[in-house]
Amino acid sequence: MPTVTDIQVDGYVSCRDPKCAGYKQQSAQVTLRTTAFSYQDNGGDGSVPQTAIEREAVGVVQFDDACEVCGGPVIFAAEERPEYAQVSGQDQLALLAINQQTQIQDVQKLVFERERADLEREKEMLELRNMMAKQQETIQELLSRPRGPGRPRKDTDSE
Secondary structure, eight states: OOOEHHHHHEEEEESOOSSSSGGOOOEEEEEEEEEETTTTTTTOOSSTTTEEEEEEEEEEOOOOOOOOOOOOOOESSSSSSOOOOSSSOOTTHHHHEEEEEHHHHHHHHHHHHHHHHHHHHHHHHHHHHHHHHHHHHHHHHHHSOOOOOOOOOOOSSSO
């Protein structure tokens, strides 16, 4: 069974959404969790002392806290987020805007395709109704014609 140790350290908290005002990191206490696995935990044969650690996993515990600004999820970090020099001259959030614009265009295409399919169905329905009305007129015309005497009966005695 691995050994789990939690300690409180100075860290940072921020909103996950880069467009939110809460995205700027603020100092906060975060929980740093260390999970240590010994050789015995990983199926060792007992030749190594039980206190010997084979590997450790260290990470900041993420809680379900909400952003104070937008109410979205937040990120807890042990280290400050790096800030890179803006050497390209491009807006740092331009990729997010492009992604959002692409999503809007995809939704607009989907709506357009649905509307086009609905119009085609309506057109087909109108054509079917028109065809049915013409058939009904033909039937009525045929039923309203006067019937003639018809064909004479075949006389079986004359043969």
